[in-house]
Amino acid sequence: MSSYLSFQKVLSQAGPAANASYSLIASILLFIFSGLYIDNHFDISPAGVITGMVLGLVVGFYQMVKAVKYKSKKYLK
């Protein structure tokens, strides 16, 4: 029973950690692909990809910090 409970604890704590990592990577990918699309559409290469990468990093790190902060507040309570 105790192993089942510790398994449940691991499962419940894995969510915010996964959220932090996926937020960072997904944000970078989303903005780079959007930048690539804009580059091809308006023929302004590589301005779109570079802007997308910078925006992706900013939004991604912000989301990651937010997720980590949310996790710490939740589990420090």
Place this chain on the structure above:
Amino acid sequence: MIPSQTIEGPKTVMEKVGPNIISHVSNTYNHPKYPEIIKLEPIMGIDFSVTKHVLILWIVAIIVSVSIIIPIRKYLSSGSLVPSGWVNMIEAIVKLIRDSIAKPNVGEKWVMTWAPVLLTFFFFILFANGIGLVPIFDVLGLINRFLLGVPYSDKYNTINTILNGGVTATANFNVTGALATITFFSIMIAGIMAHGFVKHWKNLVPHGLAWPVYIILIPIEVMGLFVKPFALTMRLAANMTGGHIALLALLSLMAIFGELFSSAAAGIGVSLVAIPMAAAIAGLEVIVVLVQAYVFTLLTAVFIGMAIHVHH
């Protein structure tokens, strides 16, 4: 995804392998060689043609109904307090999702509101992922070809039309995108239900900051809204596609080496390594099927929980 156009005229095995792998994980849509199962005219610009992945989604819906919804309805109407057999197993999964995923993330107050959504996601994705490991169409193809004697070139044969394309619907970005869209609206609805419409949008950014900070922060938060469903879309589809490509690439090595050395013995020799490795990856895929359904459900619960319990 659309099967590669280069499949039309390859000569060697090396040239055939890539397009064949892609056609095994692709949807059958808008391609001269791999047409839709039922081609329909667009209605108001929307193409309602039945493709391989649409057929698979229908099959998954039937399997979920027969194996989950109907047994639970029967159990509830029986009035019995203790479930047995299959329903007992469903209960264990339901309890795990409710107590380990839903409750810690959305909280005690909202668990009964959001647990049904999370459970629907879990079971639907689990069966949609799992059906990709069952060679139903390959067996149908063998029966069609060797028992019924229908040649593969017969394009009007019903079974031949459903053989093309991949079986894993969750490897299609449109399917995972649709599932992530449901998550996106669930996050919005959860926030609005918990805090009200205006306060939910106000909660997007931390309170009490200097106003110039909001000029930067509001666009970052708005862009962040779309990152969550995008993460769900890419992760599930990429994981499901990746495993199948690895499996097919390993099996293709036999044909590649056979051609490279112009000898069947070379192909058989490579098969001694390729087949055990493919079997090991297939075993790993069973775990991936479970993990991916679980991670999608878990992340949805976390996102809904973040909209309900706002901490800045």
